[in-house]
Amino acid sequence: MELAAAIARKTNLDIPLPAFDDLERGGVIGRAQLVDCVTNHDSPWFAGKFGFVLQDAKPLPFLPYKGQLGFFDVPDELLKGIAA
Numbered sequence: 701m702e703l704a705a706a707i708a709r710k711t712n713l714d715i716p717l718p719a720f721d722d723l724e725r726g727g728v729i730g731r732a733q734l735v736d737c738v739t740n741h742d743s744p745w746f747a748g749k750f751g752f753v754l755q756d757a758k759p760l761p762f763l764p765y766k767g768q769l770g771f772f773d774v775p776d777e778l779l780k781g782i783a784a
Contacts, residue, residue, distance in 0.1 A: 727764040728774055732757035 736753035743751070760782055765774060 724762045726766060727762050728760060728767075728778070729762055730757060730759045731779075 732754040
C-alpha cells in the first residue's frame, strides 16, 4: 500500500492503482526497447542520477518469472504465443 501511495503522490497520472498486496510480483509485465541512458529528462518518472529511455513499450499479460537485479535475458520459450 505504501508503494502505490508513494507512486500516486509523485505523478500526475489519473489512473487508479491497486493496493500493494493486490499487485502480482515476480514476473514479466511488458516489453520495450532501451534506446538511451540519460542524466536529465522531463519525464515525471525520471528520478535519480540516471534514467533509461524506453521506446515502443507494450504491456504483456503477467508471466511468472524469477528475475534478477540488472538486465537479464528472458527465454524465448516464455514469450512464445504472446503478440509482439
